[in-house]
Amino acid sequence: MKNKHKFIITLNAPVVLVFVFICFIVTLIGVLTKGKSTELLFMTYHSSLLNPLTYLRFFTHVFGHSGWEHFINNAMYLLILGPMLEEKHGSATLAEIIAITAVITGILSYIFFPTVALCGASGVVFAFIILASFTGFKEGEIPLTFILVAILYIGGQMIQGLTVRDNISQMGHIIGGLVGAAVGFLLNRKK
Secondary structure, eight states, X not given: OOOOOXXXXXXXXXXXXXXXXXXXXXXXXXXHTTTHHHHHHSOBOOOOTTSHHHHHHHHHTTTOOSSHHHHHHHHHHHHHHHHHHHHHXXXXXXXXXXXXXXXXXXXXXXHHOTTOOBOSSHHHHHHHHHHHTTTTOOTTOOOHHHHHHIIIIIIHHHHHHHHOOSSOOHHHHHHHHHHHHHHHHHHHHOO
């Protein structure tokens, strides 16, 4: 008797896997070009508003990473949280969250932090972390998981932003978390 079950591979890949794959390719190209491609196309910084790449980078900075360690750290969170969120909220919603987080963090970084370059998917990771804390949401209630995650992750980033001098954009993390919180409230109010 032949096995009637066949494994079918489709090109309808989950958004999170496509996003992580694009980040991998961009990081690989960045490593091979010694960061030149990342700086040119996948990092926001205070470049001229007359340069069309400035506007492109408001979105594309989430694909670029400063190296393998940066990519792997973000990819782990994306691959842990993404599939659960995509199953719950759908691929289109997750794609919108990624795009909204990218544009908001890119523009705000450009306006308020002109000396800081923004690169990587950390803002998206924080949006996913905060959004995942809404799993126990009930109408009219704020979940305890949201409160605790917000205090630990967003509060921690605020403290680091005030006390640590490094090349990490805590603002990108905070804005990503706020996007995740806003989307979490909006998605759960619709139910």
